Amino acid sequence: MNSDNTEAFKNDLLKDLNTVQKSLNEKGLLTEEDFALLLMSSILEEEG
Protein backbone atom coordinates (compact mmCIF):
# COMPACT_ATOMS: atom_id res chain seq x y z
CA MET A 1 0.00 0.00 0.00
CA ASN A 2 1.31 3.43 -0.92
CA SER A 3 1.97 5.36 2.31
CA ASP A 4 1.34 8.74 0.60
CA ASN A 5 -2.11 7.54 -0.48
CA THR A 6 -2.82 6.25 3.02
CA GLU A 7 -1.83 9.59 4.51
CA ALA A 8 -4.02 11.48 2.02
CA PHE A 9 -6.96 9.15 2.82
CA LYS A 10 -6.45 9.71 6.55
CA ASN A 11 -6.34 13.50 6.10
CA ASP A 12 -9.47 13.50 3.93
CA LEU A 13 -11.27 11.36 6.48
CA LEU A 14 -10.33 13.67 9.36
CA LYS A 15 -11.40 16.71 7.33
CA ASP A 16 -14.75 15.16 6.52
CA LEU A 17 -15.29 14.06 10.13
CA ASN A 18 -14.66 17.65 11.26
CA THR A 19 -17.21 18.88 8.73
CA VAL A 20 -19.76 16.37 10.05
CA GLN A 21 -19.09 17.50 13.63
CA LYS A 22 -19.55 21.17 12.64
CA SER A 23 -22.75 20.38 10.77
CA LEU A 24 -24.05 18.41 13.77
CA ASN A 25 -23.28 21.34 16.09
CA GLU A 26 -25.08 23.76 13.78
CA LYS A 27 -28.08 21.75 12.59
CA GLY A 28 -28.29 19.08 15.29
CA LEU A 29 -28.98 16.40 12.68
CA LEU A 30 -26.93 13.88 10.72
CA THR A 31 -27.58 12.90 7.10
CA GLU A 32 -27.29 9.42 5.59
CA GLU A 33 -23.85 10.33 4.16
CA ASP A 34 -22.73 11.55 7.59
CA PHE A 35 -23.74 8.21 9.15
CA ALA A 36 -21.92 6.31 6.40
CA LEU A 37 -18.76 8.34 7.05
CA LEU A 38 -19.01 7.69 10.80
CA LEU A 39 -19.58 3.99 10.06
CA MET A 40 -16.47 3.92 7.90
CA SER A 41 -14.40 5.68 10.55
CA SER A 42 -15.62 3.16 13.15
CA ILE A 43 -14.72 0.19 10.92
CA LEU A 44 -11.23 1.59 10.35
CA GLU A 45 -10.84 2.25 14.08
CA GLU A 46 -11.89 -1.35 14.87
CA GLU A 47 -9.43 -2.77 12.39
CA GLY A 48 -6.61 -0.57 13.68
Added chain:
Amino acid sequence: MTAIKLESNPPEIAKKTVAIIQITRIGDILQTCHAARLLKINHPEFETLLVARKQFVEPIRFIVDQTFDKVIELDFKSTINLTDGVKGSVKNILAQVEKINAHPISASINLSFSKTSTYLHSLIKSEHKLGPYYSQGHNKVIQDKWSQYLFSTVMRGDLNPFNLVDLFSNIVGVNKKSTHLSTEEYSKKNKNNILLHPFASQGKKMWQESKWTEVIFKLLKDNKDLNIHIAGSRQDEESYNKIINNPILENFKNKIHPMLGLPISDLYQKVDESFLFIGHDSMVSHLLSFKNVKSLTISLGTVRPQETAPYALNNYVLSPKTKCFPCFPDTKCDFYQCHADISYQAVINMATQLLGSNTISKEILKKDISAFHLNSINIDKTTVNKVGQLTFSNVIDDEKSAKSIFKDFYQIIWSYNFSELDLNLDTPKFNRETTALLKASVKSIETLYELSEFGKKYTRYILEEISNNSPNLTLIKEHSTKIDEIDRLLDVLAQADGLLGPAVDFAKVAKSNLHGDNIVKLTESAFYVYQEISTVSSILYDFMNSLGVVTSSKEANTKSVRTNI
Protein backbone atom coordinates in the same frame (compact mmCIF):
# COMPACT_ATOMS: atom_id res chain seq x y z
CA MET B 1 -68.28 -11.21 -10.59
CA THR B 2 -64.99 -9.49 -9.77
CA ALA B 3 -65.69 -9.67 -6.03
CA ILE B 4 -66.35 -13.40 -6.22
CA LYS B 5 -63.14 -13.88 -8.18
CA LEU B 6 -61.11 -12.03 -5.55
CA GLU B 7 -62.60 -14.08 -2.74
CA SER B 8 -61.69 -17.36 -4.36
CA ASN B 9 -58.14 -16.15 -5.14
CA PRO B 10 -57.11 -14.01 -2.16
CA PRO B 11 -53.94 -12.00 -2.75
CA GLU B 12 -50.85 -13.54 -1.22
CA ILE B 13 -49.84 -11.58 1.85
CA ALA B 14 -46.15 -10.65 1.82
CA LYS B 15 -44.20 -12.15 4.70
CA LYS B 16 -42.91 -9.65 7.24
CA THR B 17 -39.13 -9.45 7.30
CA VAL B 18 -37.10 -9.43 10.50
CA ALA B 19 -33.49 -8.37 9.93
CA ILE B 20 -30.89 -9.39 12.47
CA ILE B 21 -27.58 -7.55 12.51
CA GLN B 22 -24.64 -9.58 13.76
CA ILE B 23 -21.38 -8.17 12.43
CA THR B 24 -19.07 -9.62 15.07
CA ARG B 25 -17.15 -12.88 14.89
CA ILE B 26 -18.07 -16.46 13.94
CA GLY B 27 -18.89 -17.55 17.51
CA ASP B 28 -21.37 -14.67 17.89
CA ILE B 29 -23.02 -15.50 14.56
CA LEU B 30 -23.43 -19.12 15.68
CA GLN B 31 -25.05 -17.98 18.94
CA THR B 32 -27.31 -15.68 16.91
CA CYS B 33 -28.30 -18.69 14.77
CA HIS B 34 -29.58 -20.48 17.89
CA ALA B 35 -31.78 -17.48 18.71
CA ALA B 36 -32.94 -17.15 15.08
CA ARG B 37 -33.84 -20.85 15.05
CA LEU B 38 -36.12 -20.19 18.02
CA LEU B 39 -37.63 -17.23 16.17
CA LYS B 40 -38.39 -19.50 13.20
CA ILE B 41 -40.03 -22.12 15.45
CA ASN B 42 -42.16 -19.49 17.18
CA HIS B 43 -42.94 -17.36 14.15
CA PRO B 44 -42.70 -19.30 10.88
CA GLU B 45 -44.70 -16.49 9.29
CA PHE B 46 -41.70 -14.13 9.42
CA GLU B 47 -38.94 -14.04 6.86
CA THR B 48 -35.55 -13.81 8.55
CA LEU B 49 -32.63 -11.87 7.15
CA LEU B 50 -29.10 -11.96 8.58
CA VAL B 51 -26.73 -9.05 8.06
CA ALA B 52 -23.18 -10.21 8.77
CA ARG B 53 -19.60 -9.57 7.66
CA LYS B 54 -18.49 -11.67 4.73
CA GLN B 55 -15.25 -12.93 6.31
CA PHE B 56 -17.13 -14.29 9.36
CA VAL B 57 -20.33 -15.61 7.82
CA GLU B 58 -18.93 -17.25 4.69
CA PRO B 59 -17.23 -20.21 6.48
CA ILE B 60 -20.45 -21.10 8.33
CA ARG B 61 -23.04 -20.63 5.58
CA PHE B 62 -23.90 -24.35 5.94
CA ILE B 63 -25.36 -23.55 9.42
CA VAL B 64 -26.60 -20.03 8.69
CA ASP B 65 -28.53 -21.08 5.57
CA GLN B 66 -30.48 -23.64 7.60
CA THR B 67 -31.62 -20.89 9.97
CA PHE B 68 -32.08 -17.73 7.93
CA ASP B 69 -34.14 -17.23 4.79
CA LYS B 70 -31.72 -14.65 3.43
CA VAL B 71 -28.20 -13.55 4.22
CA ILE B 72 -26.55 -10.27 3.29
CA GLU B 73 -22.78 -10.44 3.41
CA LEU B 74 -21.10 -7.10 4.02
CA ASP B 75 -17.63 -6.78 2.59
CA PHE B 76 -16.14 -3.76 4.32
CA LYS B 77 -12.61 -4.69 3.24
CA SER B 78 -13.25 -4.12 -0.47
CA THR B 79 -15.71 -1.28 0.18
CA ILE B 80 -13.19 0.96 1.89
CA ASN B 81 -10.18 1.46 -0.34
CA LEU B 82 -7.60 4.03 -1.26
CA THR B 83 -8.43 4.02 -4.96
CA ASP B 84 -11.99 5.21 -4.35
CA GLY B 85 -10.86 7.65 -1.64
CA VAL B 86 -13.02 8.77 1.27
CA LYS B 87 -15.95 10.00 -0.84
CA GLY B 88 -15.93 6.90 -3.05
CA SER B 89 -15.72 4.58 -0.04
CA VAL B 90 -18.68 6.33 1.58
CA LYS B 91 -20.63 5.76 -1.66
CA ASN B 92 -19.60 2.08 -1.61
CA ILE B 93 -20.82 1.73 1.97
CA LEU B 94 -24.16 3.31 1.07
CA ALA B 95 -24.45 0.89 -1.86
CA GLN B 96 -24.01 -2.03 0.54
CA VAL B 97 -26.61 -0.58 2.91
CA GLU B 98 -28.93 -0.17 -0.07
CA LYS B 99 -28.81 -3.96 -0.55
CA ILE B 100 -30.25 -4.32 2.96
CA ASN B 101 -32.81 -1.56 2.51
CA ALA B 102 -34.05 -3.15 -0.72
CA HIS B 103 -35.99 -5.49 1.58
CA PRO B 104 -39.09 -4.08 3.26
CA ILE B 105 -37.95 -4.63 6.85
CA SER B 106 -40.58 -4.69 9.60
CA ALA B 107 -38.12 -5.00 12.46
CA SER B 108 -34.35 -4.68 12.61
CA ILE B 109 -32.55 -6.17 15.59
CA ASN B 110 -28.97 -5.26 16.38
CA LEU B 111 -27.34 -8.03 18.39
CA SER B 112 -23.74 -6.86 17.96
CA PHE B 113 -23.57 -3.96 20.43
CA SER B 114 -20.42 -2.48 18.84
CA LYS B 115 -20.05 1.12 17.69
CA THR B 116 -19.84 -0.04 14.07
CA SER B 117 -23.05 -2.05 14.27
CA THR B 118 -24.79 0.86 16.01
CA TYR B 119 -23.95 3.16 13.06
CA LEU B 120 -24.97 0.49 10.58
CA HIS B 121 -28.28 0.00 12.38
CA SER B 122 -28.93 3.76 12.11
CA LEU B 123 -28.72 3.45 8.31
CA ILE B 124 -31.17 0.55 8.08
CA LYS B 125 -34.72 1.55 7.22
CA SER B 126 -37.14 -0.46 9.35
CA GLU B 127 -40.49 0.09 11.00
CA HIS B 128 -39.22 -1.00 14.43
CA LYS B 129 -35.69 -1.02 15.82
CA LEU B 130 -34.48 -3.24 18.66
CA GLY B 131 -30.96 -2.99 20.05
CA PRO B 132 -28.69 0.04 19.84
CA TYR B 133 -28.74 2.66 17.08
CA TYR B 134 -27.98 6.37 16.82
CA SER B 135 -30.74 8.94 16.52
CA GLN B 136 -30.42 11.61 13.84
CA GLY B 137 -29.12 13.91 16.57
CA HIS B 138 -26.29 11.37 17.22
CA ASN B 139 -27.58 10.09 20.56
CA LYS B 140 -27.29 6.36 21.23
CA VAL B 141 -30.77 4.89 21.62
CA ILE B 142 -31.62 1.52 23.17
CA GLN B 143 -35.37 1.29 23.57
CA ASP B 144 -36.13 -2.27 24.64
CA LYS B 145 -35.46 -3.47 28.17
CA TRP B 146 -33.57 -6.67 27.31
CA SER B 147 -31.15 -4.77 25.06
CA GLN B 148 -30.69 -2.18 27.81
CA TYR B 149 -29.99 -5.03 30.21
CA LEU B 150 -27.54 -6.71 27.82
CA PHE B 151 -25.74 -3.44 27.24
CA SER B 152 -25.54 -2.72 30.99
CA THR B 153 -24.39 -6.15 32.14
CA VAL B 154 -22.41 -8.15 29.64
CA MET B 155 -18.65 -7.77 30.15
CA ARG B 156 -19.17 -5.68 33.29
CA GLY B 157 -18.93 -8.44 35.87
CA ASP B 158 -19.96 -12.01 36.52
CA LEU B 159 -23.46 -11.49 37.87
CA ASN B 160 -25.32 -12.03 34.64
CA PRO B 161 -27.40 -15.21 35.09
CA PHE B 162 -28.29 -15.62 31.42
CA ASN B 163 -26.60 -17.32 28.50
CA LEU B 164 -26.01 -14.98 25.56
CA VAL B 165 -28.34 -17.06 23.36
CA ASP B 166 -31.14 -16.61 25.90
CA LEU B 167 -30.46 -12.88 26.01
CA PHE B 168 -30.57 -12.71 22.20
CA SER B 169 -33.80 -14.73 22.23
CA ASN B 170 -35.30 -12.39 24.82
CA ILE B 171 -34.44 -9.36 22.69
CA VAL B 172 -35.95 -11.05 19.63
CA GLY B 173 -38.95 -11.97 21.82
CA VAL B 174 -39.52 -15.71 21.55
CA ASN B 175 -41.24 -18.16 23.82
CA LYS B 176 -38.81 -20.97 24.56
CA LYS B 177 -41.02 -23.47 26.35
CA SER B 178 -40.36 -26.94 24.91
CA THR B 179 -39.06 -25.59 21.66
CA HIS B 180 -35.37 -26.13 22.00
CA LEU B 181 -32.51 -27.82 23.86
CA SER B 182 -33.30 -31.42 23.12
CA THR B 183 -32.71 -33.68 26.10
CA GLU B 184 -31.58 -36.51 23.85
CA GLU B 185 -27.90 -37.42 23.99
CA TYR B 186 -26.09 -37.20 20.69
CA SER B 187 -22.80 -38.71 21.82
CA LYS B 188 -22.23 -42.43 22.30
CA LYS B 189 -21.71 -43.63 25.83
CA ASN B 190 -18.24 -44.93 24.97
CA LYS B 191 -16.22 -42.62 22.80
CA ASN B 192 -12.83 -43.24 21.19
CA ASN B 193 -12.12 -39.79 19.75
CA ILE B 194 -11.37 -36.45 21.30
CA LEU B 195 -11.53 -33.20 19.41
CA LEU B 196 -9.17 -30.89 21.23
CA HIS B 197 -9.16 -27.16 20.65
CA PRO B 198 -6.43 -25.91 22.99
CA PHE B 199 -6.23 -22.43 21.45
CA ALA B 200 -8.04 -19.13 22.00
CA SER B 201 -8.08 -15.61 20.59
CA GLN B 202 -6.21 -14.20 23.62
CA GLY B 203 -3.43 -15.56 25.84
CA LYS B 204 -5.56 -14.88 28.91
CA LYS B 205 -8.19 -17.36 27.74
CA MET B 206 -5.69 -20.11 26.88
CA TRP B 207 -3.92 -22.64 29.06
CA GLN B 208 -0.16 -22.93 28.57
CA GLU B 209 0.95 -25.60 26.10
CA SER B 210 2.76 -27.80 28.67
CA LYS B 211 -0.52 -28.45 30.51
CA TRP B 212 -2.16 -29.67 27.32
CA THR B 213 0.83 -31.92 26.69
CA GLU B 214 0.25 -33.54 30.12
CA VAL B 215 -3.46 -34.01 29.38
CA ILE B 216 -2.81 -35.59 25.97
CA PHE B 217 -0.05 -37.86 27.34
CA LYS B 218 -2.12 -39.23 30.24
CA LEU B 219 -5.29 -39.71 28.20
CA LEU B 220 -3.47 -41.57 25.42
CA LYS B 221 -1.48 -43.64 27.91
CA ASP B 222 -4.63 -44.79 29.75
CA ASN B 223 -6.91 -45.25 26.73
CA LYS B 224 -5.37 -47.54 24.12
CA ASP B 225 -8.12 -47.04 21.52
CA LEU B 226 -8.25 -43.29 21.85
CA ASN B 227 -7.35 -40.86 19.05
CA ILE B 228 -6.90 -37.16 19.66
CA HIS B 229 -7.65 -34.70 16.85
CA ILE B 230 -6.38 -31.17 17.36
CA ALA B 231 -8.34 -28.37 15.73
CA GLY B 232 -7.15 -24.83 15.18
CA SER B 233 -6.30 -22.25 12.58
CA ARG B 234 -3.06 -21.95 10.61
CA GLN B 235 -2.00 -19.22 13.07
CA ASP B 236 -2.06 -21.80 15.88
CA GLU B 237 0.72 -23.87 14.29
CA GLU B 238 3.49 -22.60 16.60
CA SER B 239 1.46 -23.38 19.68
CA TYR B 240 0.48 -26.76 18.22
CA ASN B 241 4.15 -27.65 17.71
CA LYS B 242 4.97 -26.70 21.31
CA ILE B 243 2.30 -29.10 22.53
CA ILE B 244 3.17 -31.98 20.25
CA ASN B 245 6.97 -31.78 20.05
CA ASN B 246 7.38 -32.54 23.71
CA PRO B 247 9.47 -35.76 24.08
CA ILE B 248 6.85 -37.43 26.33
CA LEU B 249 4.50 -37.66 23.33
CA GLU B 250 7.09 -39.31 21.10
CA ASN B 251 5.44 -42.75 21.28
CA PHE B 252 1.92 -41.42 20.68
CA LYS B 253 2.39 -39.42 17.47
CA ASN B 254 0.30 -41.89 15.45
CA LYS B 255 -2.62 -41.23 17.83
CA ILE B 256 -2.52 -37.46 17.40
CA HIS B 257 -4.11 -36.01 14.28
CA PRO B 258 -3.69 -32.34 13.36
CA MET B 259 -6.71 -30.56 11.93
CA LEU B 260 -5.22 -27.08 11.61
CA GLY B 261 -6.78 -24.86 8.98
CA LEU B 262 -9.49 -27.38 8.10
CA PRO B 263 -12.60 -25.71 6.65
CA ILE B 264 -15.23 -25.34 9.37
CA SER B 265 -17.81 -27.31 7.38
CA ASP B 266 -15.38 -30.26 7.10
CA LEU B 267 -14.65 -30.09 10.82
CA TYR B 268 -18.38 -30.09 11.60
CA GLN B 269 -18.96 -33.07 9.35
CA LYS B 270 -16.03 -35.06 10.74
CA VAL B 271 -17.01 -34.74 14.41
CA ASP B 272 -19.64 -37.40 15.03
CA GLU B 273 -21.14 -39.20 18.03
CA SER B 274 -17.83 -40.98 18.75
CA PHE B 275 -16.23 -37.66 19.78
CA LEU B 276 -15.76 -35.78 23.03
CA PHE B 277 -14.90 -32.12 22.63
CA ILE B 278 -12.41 -30.52 25.02
CA GLY B 279 -11.29 -26.96 24.62
CA HIS B 280 -11.46 -23.35 25.64
CA ASP B 281 -14.48 -21.18 25.13
CA SER B 282 -14.34 -20.62 21.38
CA MET B 283 -16.14 -20.74 18.06
CA VAL B 284 -15.53 -24.52 17.86
CA SER B 285 -17.54 -25.22 21.03
CA HIS B 286 -20.44 -23.11 19.68
CA LEU B 287 -20.27 -24.91 16.36
CA LEU B 288 -20.49 -28.35 17.94
CA SER B 289 -23.41 -27.26 20.16
CA PHE B 290 -25.60 -27.57 17.02
CA LYS B 291 -25.02 -31.34 17.15
CA ASN B 292 -24.83 -31.46 20.96
CA VAL B 293 -21.44 -33.16 20.82
CA LYS B 294 -20.51 -33.92 24.44
CA SER B 295 -18.21 -31.15 25.58
CA LEU B 296 -15.93 -30.02 28.35
CA THR B 297 -15.19 -26.30 28.09
CA ILE B 298 -12.36 -24.75 30.10
CA SER B 299 -13.11 -21.11 30.84
CA LEU B 300 -10.24 -18.80 31.71
CA GLY B 301 -9.32 -15.11 31.83
CA THR B 302 -12.07 -12.85 30.54
CA VAL B 303 -14.60 -15.61 29.82
CA ARG B 304 -17.95 -15.39 31.63
CA PRO B 305 -18.68 -19.15 31.79
CA GLN B 306 -22.47 -19.08 31.92
CA GLU B 307 -22.79 -16.23 29.45
CA THR B 308 -20.87 -17.94 26.67
CA ALA B 309 -21.27 -21.66 27.43
CA PRO B 310 -22.13 -23.69 24.32
CA TYR B 311 -25.93 -23.69 23.99
CA ALA B 312 -26.66 -27.36 24.49
CA LEU B 313 -27.74 -29.62 27.32
CA ASN B 314 -25.77 -31.93 29.62
CA ASN B 315 -22.39 -30.46 28.82
CA TYR B 316 -19.74 -29.42 31.31
CA VAL B 317 -17.93 -26.17 31.96
CA LEU B 318 -14.83 -26.00 34.11
CA SER B 319 -13.83 -22.64 35.58
CA PRO B 320 -11.49 -21.42 38.32
CA LYS B 321 -12.64 -20.00 41.66
CA THR B 322 -9.88 -17.38 41.46
CA LYS B 323 -11.03 -14.11 43.04
CA CYS B 324 -10.12 -11.94 40.04
CA PHE B 325 -11.83 -14.34 37.57
CA PRO B 326 -13.39 -13.37 35.23
CA CYS B 327 -11.28 -10.32 34.45
CA PHE B 328 -11.58 -7.68 31.72
CA PRO B 329 -9.69 -7.49 28.41
CA ASP B 330 -7.66 -4.48 29.61
CA THR B 331 -6.83 -5.94 33.05
CA LYS B 332 -3.07 -6.40 33.28
CA CYS B 333 -2.00 -9.83 34.47
CA ASP B 334 1.51 -11.29 34.63
CA PHE B 335 0.89 -14.47 36.57
CA TYR B 336 -2.42 -15.91 35.30
CA GLN B 337 -3.49 -17.30 38.67
CA CYS B 338 -6.76 -18.53 37.10
CA HIS B 339 -4.74 -20.78 34.77
CA ALA B 340 -2.82 -22.22 37.72
CA ASP B 341 -6.02 -22.86 39.68
CA ILE B 342 -7.20 -25.45 37.16
CA SER B 343 -5.09 -28.59 37.47
CA TYR B 344 -4.49 -30.91 34.55
CA GLN B 345 -5.31 -33.80 36.93
CA ALA B 346 -8.90 -32.51 37.21
CA VAL B 347 -9.20 -32.14 33.42
CA ILE B 348 -7.84 -35.67 32.84
CA ASN B 349 -10.28 -37.15 35.38
CA MET B 350 -13.28 -35.33 33.91
CA ALA B 351 -12.30 -36.25 30.36
CA THR B 352 -11.89 -39.93 31.33
CA GLN B 353 -15.33 -39.97 32.95
CA LEU B 354 -16.97 -38.31 29.94
CA LEU B 355 -15.28 -40.67 27.48
CA GLY B 356 -16.79 -43.68 29.23
CA SER B 357 -20.14 -42.49 30.58
CA ASN B 358 -21.18 -39.06 29.23
CA THR B 359 -21.50 -37.79 32.81
CA ILE B 360 -19.22 -36.59 35.58
CA SER B 361 -19.70 -38.15 38.99
CA LYS B 362 -18.99 -36.04 42.05
CA GLU B 363 -18.09 -39.19 44.00
CA ILE B 364 -15.43 -40.26 41.49
CA LEU B 365 -13.99 -36.75 41.41
CA LYS B 366 -13.78 -36.63 45.21
CA LYS B 367 -12.20 -40.09 45.33
CA ASP B 368 -9.60 -39.48 42.62
CA ILE B 369 -8.74 -35.79 42.84
CA SER B 370 -7.15 -34.13 45.85
CA ALA B 371 -9.28 -31.64 47.78
CA PHE B 372 -6.57 -29.07 47.06
CA HIS B 373 -7.27 -29.29 43.32
CA LEU B 374 -11.05 -29.58 43.66
CA ASN B 375 -11.40 -26.61 46.01
CA SER B 376 -10.04 -24.21 43.44
CA ILE B 377 -12.50 -25.04 40.64
CA ASN B 378 -16.16 -24.90 39.67
CA ILE B 379 -17.62 -27.67 37.54
CA ASP B 380 -21.00 -26.83 36.09
CA LYS B 381 -23.37 -28.91 34.04
CA THR B 382 -25.70 -27.19 31.57
CA THR B 383 -29.40 -27.76 32.28
CA VAL B 384 -32.62 -26.01 31.32
CA ASN B 385 -35.20 -24.39 33.61
CA LYS B 386 -38.98 -24.42 33.17
CA VAL B 387 -39.04 -21.30 30.99
CA GLY B 388 -36.39 -22.68 28.65
CA GLN B 389 -33.34 -20.76 29.87
CA LEU B 390 -29.98 -22.52 29.87
CA THR B 391 -28.78 -22.75 33.47
CA PHE B 392 -25.75 -24.06 35.35
CA SER B 393 -25.92 -26.79 37.93
CA ASN B 394 -22.81 -27.08 40.11
CA VAL B 395 -21.47 -30.64 40.13
CA ILE B 396 -19.23 -30.53 43.19
CA ASP B 397 -20.53 -27.84 45.56
CA ASP B 398 -23.92 -28.05 47.28
CA GLU B 399 -23.33 -24.74 49.00
CA LYS B 400 -23.74 -21.61 46.94
CA SER B 401 -21.55 -18.52 47.02
CA ALA B 402 -23.00 -15.04 47.61
CA LYS B 403 -22.47 -14.23 43.92
CA SER B 404 -24.27 -17.37 42.86
CA ILE B 405 -27.22 -16.59 45.17
CA PHE B 406 -27.46 -13.05 43.80
CA LYS B 407 -27.31 -14.40 40.25
CA ASP B 408 -30.33 -16.58 41.03
CA PHE B 409 -32.16 -13.60 42.52
CA TYR B 410 -31.40 -11.46 39.47
CA GLN B 411 -32.53 -14.26 37.16
CA ILE B 412 -35.94 -14.28 38.86
CA ILE B 413 -36.18 -10.48 38.98
CA TRP B 414 -35.11 -9.66 35.40
CA SER B 415 -37.13 -12.56 33.89
CA TYR B 416 -40.29 -11.30 35.55
CA ASN B 417 -39.55 -7.62 35.19
CA PHE B 418 -38.82 -7.68 31.45
CA SER B 419 -40.79 -10.69 30.16
CA GLU B 420 -43.24 -11.59 32.96
CA LEU B 421 -41.67 -15.04 33.17
CA ASP B 422 -42.34 -16.66 36.52
CA LEU B 423 -39.38 -18.64 37.90
CA ASN B 424 -39.20 -20.73 41.05
CA LEU B 425 -35.75 -21.58 42.35
CA ASP B 426 -34.89 -23.74 45.34
CA THR B 427 -33.77 -22.07 48.56
CA PRO B 428 -29.98 -22.15 48.40
CA LYS B 429 -27.66 -23.76 50.93
CA PHE B 430 -24.74 -21.59 52.04
CA ASN B 431 -21.97 -21.47 54.62
CA ARG B 432 -20.96 -19.00 57.34
CA GLU B 433 -18.67 -16.98 55.10
CA THR B 434 -21.50 -16.47 52.60
CA THR B 435 -23.91 -15.58 55.44
CA ALA B 436 -21.57 -12.76 56.46
CA LEU B 437 -21.38 -11.46 52.89
CA LEU B 438 -25.15 -11.60 52.46
CA LYS B 439 -25.70 -9.80 55.78
CA ALA B 440 -23.36 -7.03 54.63
CA SER B 441 -25.34 -6.74 51.40
CA VAL B 442 -28.63 -6.26 53.25
CA LYS B 443 -27.38 -2.83 54.30
CA SER B 444 -26.51 -2.00 50.69
CA ILE B 445 -29.95 -3.12 49.52
CA GLU B 446 -31.57 -0.81 52.08
CA THR B 447 -29.41 2.06 50.81
CA LEU B 448 -30.37 1.23 47.21
CA TYR B 449 -34.03 1.35 48.18
CA GLU B 450 -33.64 4.68 49.97
CA LEU B 451 -31.72 6.25 47.09
CA SER B 452 -34.28 5.15 44.50
CA GLU B 453 -37.08 6.47 46.71
CA PHE B 454 -35.25 9.81 46.89
CA GLY B 455 -34.93 9.69 43.10
CA LYS B 456 -38.70 9.24 42.86
CA LYS B 457 -39.26 12.09 45.30
CA TYR B 458 -37.13 14.65 43.44
CA THR B 459 -38.45 13.68 39.98
CA ARG B 460 -41.97 14.11 41.42
CA TYR B 461 -41.02 17.56 42.80
CA ILE B 462 -39.86 18.58 39.29
CA LEU B 463 -43.13 17.34 37.76
CA GLU B 464 -45.14 19.26 40.38
CA GLU B 465 -43.14 22.42 39.76
CA ILE B 466 -43.58 22.15 35.97
CA SER B 467 -47.34 21.76 36.40
CA ASN B 468 -47.53 25.12 38.24
CA ASN B 469 -48.78 28.12 36.29
CA SER B 470 -45.41 29.82 36.68
CA PRO B 471 -42.76 27.16 37.30
CA ASN B 472 -39.78 28.23 39.38
CA LEU B 473 -36.71 27.39 37.27
CA THR B 474 -34.32 27.79 40.20
CA LEU B 475 -36.27 25.16 42.16
CA ILE B 476 -36.29 22.78 39.17
CA LYS B 477 -32.53 23.21 38.88
CA GLU B 478 -32.09 22.47 42.58
CA HIS B 479 -34.14 19.28 42.34
CA SER B 480 -32.21 18.25 39.25
CA THR B 481 -28.91 18.77 41.16
CA LYS B 482 -30.26 16.47 43.87
CA ILE B 483 -31.01 13.83 41.24
CA ASP B 484 -27.43 14.08 39.93
CA GLU B 485 -26.23 13.60 43.50
CA ILE B 486 -28.43 10.50 43.90
CA ASP B 487 -26.99 9.04 40.69
CA ARG B 488 -23.46 9.66 41.94
CA LEU B 489 -24.31 7.96 45.24
CA LEU B 490 -25.72 4.99 43.32
CA ASP B 491 -22.36 4.66 41.55
CA VAL B 492 -20.53 4.79 44.88
CA LEU B 493 -22.89 2.13 46.24
CA ALA B 494 -22.23 -0.20 43.29
CA GLN B 495 -18.49 0.24 43.75
CA ALA B 496 -18.74 -0.49 47.48
CA ASP B 497 -20.94 -3.57 47.02
CA GLY B 498 -20.42 -5.20 43.64
CA LEU B 499 -23.41 -7.51 44.22
CA LEU B 500 -25.69 -4.53 43.51
CA GLY B 501 -23.77 -3.55 40.36
CA PRO B 502 -26.31 -5.05 37.92
CA ALA B 503 -29.21 -3.05 39.40
CA VAL B 504 -27.28 0.23 39.37
CA ASP B 505 -25.81 -0.40 35.90
CA PHE B 506 -29.26 -1.16 34.50
CA ALA B 507 -30.64 2.05 36.05
CA LYS B 508 -27.84 4.03 34.44
CA VAL B 509 -28.49 2.64 30.94
CA ALA B 510 -32.27 2.97 31.35
CA LYS B 511 -31.84 6.60 32.48
CA SER B 512 -29.72 7.41 29.44
CA ASN B 513 -32.53 6.06 27.23
CA LEU B 514 -35.51 7.89 28.69
CA HIS B 515 -38.65 7.97 26.59
CA GLY B 516 -40.22 11.25 25.55
CA ASP B 517 -39.56 14.42 23.63
CA ASN B 518 -40.29 17.01 26.30
CA ILE B 519 -39.21 17.67 29.88
CA VAL B 520 -42.47 16.32 31.38
CA LYS B 521 -42.29 12.97 29.58
CA LEU B 522 -38.55 12.61 30.23
CA THR B 523 -39.00 13.34 33.95
CA GLU B 524 -41.90 10.88 34.14
CA SER B 525 -39.72 8.30 32.45
CA ALA B 526 -36.92 8.96 34.98
CA PHE B 527 -39.46 8.51 37.77
CA TYR B 528 -40.33 5.05 36.42
CA VAL B 529 -36.66 4.03 36.28
CA TYR B 530 -36.28 4.91 40.00
CA GLN B 531 -39.57 3.09 40.65
CA GLU B 532 -38.18 0.01 38.91
CA ILE B 533 -34.97 0.04 40.97
CA SER B 534 -36.96 0.62 44.15
CA THR B 535 -39.02 -2.50 43.30
CA VAL B 536 -35.86 -4.49 42.51
CA SER B 537 -34.37 -3.54 45.89
CA SER B 538 -37.63 -4.43 47.71
CA ILE B 539 -37.68 -7.87 46.09
CA LEU B 540 -33.98 -8.41 46.87
CA TYR B 541 -34.73 -7.44 50.48
CA ASP B 542 -37.62 -9.93 50.65
CA PHE B 543 -35.39 -12.67 49.25
CA MET B 544 -32.72 -11.90 51.85
CA ASN B 545 -35.39 -11.95 54.53
CA SER B 546 -36.51 -15.39 53.39
CA LEU B 547 -32.88 -16.58 53.70
CA GLY B 548 -32.86 -15.36 57.31
CA VAL B 549 -29.96 -12.92 56.87
CA VAL B 550 -31.86 -9.70 57.61
CA THR B 551 -31.16 -8.13 60.99
CA SER B 552 -32.72 -4.97 62.44
CA SER B 553 -30.21 -2.57 60.92
CA LYS B 554 -32.72 -0.93 58.59
CA GLU B 555 -33.67 1.96 60.83
CA ALA B 556 -30.08 3.04 61.52
CA ASN B 557 -29.11 2.77 57.88
CA THR B 558 -32.10 4.74 56.65
CA LYS B 559 -31.16 7.57 58.97
CA SER B 560 -27.59 7.66 57.67
CA VAL B 561 -28.76 7.92 54.05
CA ARG B 562 -31.21 10.68 54.92
CA THR B 563 -28.51 12.77 56.55
CA ASN B 564 -26.33 12.38 53.45
CA ILE B 565 -28.95 13.70 51.02
